[in-house]
Amino acid sequence: MNDKITRKMSETTSKRKKEHIELCLTDKVAFIEKSNGFDKYEFSHYAITEIEIEKIKLSAKFFNKVIDFPFLISCMTGGTMEAENINALLAVVANNLNIALGVGSQRQALENDTHHNSYKIIRKNAPKIPILGNIGAAQILSAKAEDKIKYLAELIEADAFVIHVNPLQELLQKNGEPNFKGFLKSLERICNKVSLPIIVKEVGAGINRKAAKKLLEAGVKGIDVAGAGGTSWAGVEILRNKDERGIEFWDWGIPTADCISEVKKLKNHFDFMLIGSGGINNGMDAAKALALGSDVVASARIILQCLDQSGIAGVEKLILSWFDTVKKVMYLTNSRSLNQLRKNGLQEIRK
Numbered sequence: 001m002n003d004k005i006t007r008k009m010s011e012t013t014s015k016r017k018k019e020h021i022e023l024c025l026t027d028k029v030a031f032i033e034k035s036n037g038f039d040k041y042e043f044s045h046y047a048i049t050e051i052e053i054e055k056i057k058l059s060a061k062f063f064n065k066v067i068d069f070p071f072l073i074s075c076m077t078g079g080t081m082e083a084e085n086i087n088a089l090l091a092v093v094a095n096n097l098n099i100a101l102g103v104g105s106q107r108q109a110l111e112n113d114t115h116h117n118s119y120k121i122i123r124k125n126a127p128k129i130p131i132l133g134n135i136g137a138a139q140i141l142s143a144k145a146e147d148k149i150k151y152l153a154e155l156i157e158a159d160a161f162v163i164h165v166n167p168l169q170e171l172l173q174k175n176g177e178p179n180f181k182g183f184l185k186s187l188e189r190i191c192n193k194v195s196l197p198i199i200v201k202e203v204g205a206g207i208n209r210k211a212a213k214k215l216l217e218a219g220v221k222g223i224d225v226a227g228a229g230g231t232s233w234a235g236v237e238i239l240r241n242k243d244e245r246g247i248e249f250w251d252w253g254i255p256t257a258d259c260i261s262e263v264k265k266l267k268n269h270f271d272f273m274l275i276g277s278g279g280i281n282n283g284m285d286a287a288k289a290l291a292l293g294s295d296v297v298a299s300a301r302i303i304l305q306c307l308d309q310s311g312i313a314g315v316e317k318l319i320l321s322w323f324d325t326v327k328k329v330m331y332l333t334n335s336r337s338l339n340q341l342r343k344n345g346l347q348e349i350r351k
């Protein structure tokens with residue numbers, strides 16, 4: 001490929017990422033009618049709790065590391081000037097709280113090294129936490145995709161690597177690549193050849209049990225359901241296109257709560273990390289996602305918005321307040337540990 005074309009491609013990737021950030025700083029891109037599904041559930045209040053709230057520990061395993069809260073700042077950005085600053089700040093938050101952090105798609109880093117620092121800054125600012133690399137499904141279809149992943153993982157000293165599947169977004173994106181033929185085969189090869197744990201995530205339309213089973217059979221070690229009810233990536237692309245075509249897909253997807261309860265059932269047969277995300281926008285959502293069976297919960301857009309409005313201190317305060325809510329829920333349901341919270345469970349609200 002000649003230099004000029006590479007530069008042009010890279011500019012397009014950076015521009016797209018920049019527009020995504022700008023739109024996601026607004027609430028215009030939320031689902032319209034569909035919820036994340038947690039409103040169907042409530043906790044069973046336990047009037048004679050004997051839990052000592054100050055003794056509750058929320059630390060959790062994240063592959064080979066231990067994090068202080070079962071929380072991941074979802075993959076968002078990289079590959080633009082703006083991204084470097086955002087990632088630098090998110091890394092400080094994640095490092096201070098000892099939680100996990102994902103980088104946004106590293107596709108741009110494959111095109112040239114102009115914005116490599118926008119990814120590398122994360123490990124620089126967060127030496128010890130679990131960091132996740134990221135690339136889209138469309139980029140792993142070629143032969144030797146495992147080499148790309150190894151290269152990208154090394155760039156950020158990743159602990160695990162995320163492959164995002166986003167068929168709806170690709171379908172609606174101008175110049176999208178809605179063709180994942182050969183995906184599972186490629187994924188299986190990558191899982192065999194890359195020593196890091198591979199996680200597959202959606203971006204807001206959810207992963208059902210059937211798809212999750214195929215992913216686990218291919219060898220993935222983590223599934224992030226990224227279900228419906230939070231950020232609508234159909235919405236983001238429709239707004240970018242300034243064209244209402246595709247609007248009937250704005251609310252497309254499986255609510256996050258339904259994804260978690262479906263995919264959790266596979267824990268009887270496979271050993272994997274279940275990440276609950278997609279519209280986790282407050283502590284009660286986080287508590288319900290954990291109680292339904294998530295090992296870790298994750299959020300994207302609300303964190304970005306909070307960072308923009310209130311900086312590092314604001315995001316830290318937000319995440320700590322969510323886990324304060326989780327502890328209160330545990331106290332009120334007589335749950336000493338997250339495992340007990342999962343057992344004491346949620347009940348579906350009868351209508």
Ligand SMILES: Cc1cc2nc3c(=O)[nH]c(=O)nc-3n(C[C@H](O)[C@H](O)[C@H](O)COP(=O)(O)O)c2cc1C
Nearest residue numbers: 074076104105164203226230231278279299300301
């Ligand atoms: C600004 C922005 C950029 C994103 N970029 C990526 C990305 O590069 N790779 C990815 O896997 N997911 C990406 N996502 C999707 C999120 O990781 C997440 O799955 C999705 O937004 C749903 O979570 P939410 O409802 O908490 O926003 C992005 C999200 C936001 C808000």
